[in-house]
Amino acid sequence: MDPIIYQNYIYVHYHLRALLKEWKLLKPRFEAKLASSNSSSTTLLSLTQLKNRIESANLKLIRVIDQVQIISNIKLLDELTTALLRGPNIGFHLKDKAVDTIGEVDALLDKFNGIKPIAFTKLPYEFQNRLVALLPPPDLVNFKLAGKTATKYANQRGMFSECLHVIRNSIDYEDVKNFYGKNKYYDISSTSFFLKSSSCYVQSGLYLNLDSTEKFDRIVKVVRSCDYTHLMLHGPYTYKHAIYLMSVSKNLKYVCLSIGIHVEIEEYDDYYEAIVQWLNRNNDAIMITVDCPDLDGTFPVYLEERVKAQTNFNATFCDTYVVIYKQAFLSS
Numbered sequence: 001m002d003p004i005i006y007q008n009y010i011y012v013h014y015h016l017r018a019l020l021k022e023w024k025l026l027k028p029r030f031e032a033k034l035a036s037s038n039s040s041s042t043t044l045l046s047l048t049q050l051k052n053r054i055e056s057a058n059l060k061l062i063r064v065i066d067q068v069q070i071i072s073n074i075k076l077l078d079e080l081t082t083a084l085l086r087g088p089n090i091g092f093h094l095k096d097k098a099v100d101t102i103g104e105v106d107a108l109l110d111k112f113n114g115i116k117p118i119a120f121t122k123l124p125y126e127f128q129n130r131l132v133a134l135l136p137p138p139d140l141v142n143f144k145l146a147g148k149t150a151t152k153y154a155n156q157r158g159m160f161s162e163c164l165h166v167i168r169n170s171i172d173y174e175d176v177k178n179f180y181g182k183n184k185y186y187d188i189s190s191t192s193f194f195l196k197s198s199s200c201y202v203q204s205g206l207y208l209n210l211d212s213t214e215k216f217d218r219i220v221k222v223v224r225s226c227d228y229t230h231l232m233l234h235g236p237y238t239y240k241h242a243i244y245l246m247s248v249s250k251n252l253k254y255v256c257l258s259i260g261i262h263v264e265i266e267e268y269d270d271y272y273e274a275i276v277q278w279l280n281r282n283n284d285a286i287m288i289t290v291d292c293p294d295l296d297g298t299f300p301v302y303l304e305e306r307v308k309a310q311t312n313f314n315a316t317f318c319d320t321y322v323v324i325y326k327q328a329f330l331s332s
Contacts, residue, residue: 001080005067005330012064013090016057016098023050023101027108034111044112051105058098065091066329069254070287073323074316096185121149132157137201138227145184159200159222161187163230165207166194166219172209191215197222205230206245208237213262216241229253229284235260239271246278255288265296272306279311279324286326293320 033043065085072080085091110117120128132153135143141162144154154160162185167173173188180186191210194200195218206228210216216237228249233242235258242257263271279285292299300317307315307324314327 001068001071002330005064005071009064009068009084012057012060013094016054016061016094017089019050019054019057020097020101023054023105026050027104030108034108044109047105047109047112051102051109054098054102054105058095058102061091061095061098063329065095066253066286070323070325070329073287073289074318074325076318096183120146120153128153137225138203141201141203159187159189159194159197161200161202163187163205163207164189164200164202166191166209168209168211168234195219195222199224200226202226202228204228205232207232208245209234210237212236213238213241220244223248227251230255232256232258233261234258236262239263239267239274243271243274243278250282251284252282253284253286255285257288257290259291259293261291261295263295263299268296268299268302272303275303275324276306276310279307279313285313286329288324289321290324291321 030043030047068084068091069081072078087093089097120131123131132140132143137160140154140157140160144151144160145162163180165176165180165186165188167176167188168191173190176188180188185204195215200222202223203226206223206226207230208216208219210219213236216235220241223245226249229251231245231249231252231254233245233256237260239261242261246252246255275288275290279288290300290303292303300322303322304315304317307313307322312326313324315322315324
């Protein structure tokens with residue numbers, strides 16, 4: 001790993017942890033001022049500035065996470081992602097912790113500004129149902145995070161998730177549950193349950209592990225309007241399924257087209273062109289990994305050539321997959 005990138009990784013983590021510690025120390029003081037009605041414009045300014053500093057530091061952490069994920073893929077270093085991003089109080093965990101803290105600061109700012117929330121359970125029953133029915137999908141996802149009652153009402157409207165794993169069998173379920181089961185931002189669904197949905201909305205991550213192309217046919221009818229930034233497909237699925245699901249969200253940054261893709265040799269050119277067009281029209285895209293262990297040996301060679309020649313992305317063939325990524329993200 002580039003020493004400058006690693007040095008930045010260390011600094012960014014240290015800085016964000018320090019800000020979260022500062023919030024932990026200052027929170028009782030802010031709450032005391034609120035309780036004593038001894039707040040002032042200076043108090044509000046200090047609280048707002050702290051929130052802005054945490055948000056800025058978290059954005060820097062997200063960029064570091066992007067860099068580590070690209071490097072771990074092009075250098076075949078899965079252990080790098082585990083060591084630098086998946087431990088307690090680092091990487092993904094620290095990012096989620098910062099998001100929760102920003103929510104706490106926002107809640108306190110609302111109180112200082114005289115906004116008094118009303119408990120959802122104290123609202124009339126008809127009003128509860130009407131409110132849930134009218135909430136925009138992103139707000140409904142946030143509403144679900146408020147607790148079991150909110151989740152129950154939100155689920156009556158449909159499938160709304162921050163991150164959603166659709167799993168193929170009990171073994172896959174146990175693996176995902178062990179990894180994400182305690183994370184409130186992740187929902188885990190069986191294939192049969194998910195396919196009963198008429199529609200769904202996923203805000204951050206959609207991870208599909210299905211056992212037939214027919215089930216993917218059904219999936220594309222359910223997944224119609226989402227804002228996910230991460231997409232992972234595990235097949236069997238066709239390249240048309242992949243391109244469709246890559247096109248549903250305009251915010252997509254990461255795509256993992258894992259094993260199981262079905263592409264005939266005569267479809268290679270169409271598949272290359274679809275990927276190139278997607279890269280050229282999606283400014284937010286950062287990295288795509290395309291697994292191709294079962295495809296003709298010419299596939300990764302020509303995919304790499306086409307991407308380099310027709311887009312501003314770099315590409316490299318690593319073992320059994322092609323990594324397509326923005327070179328600019330490897331600069332500190």
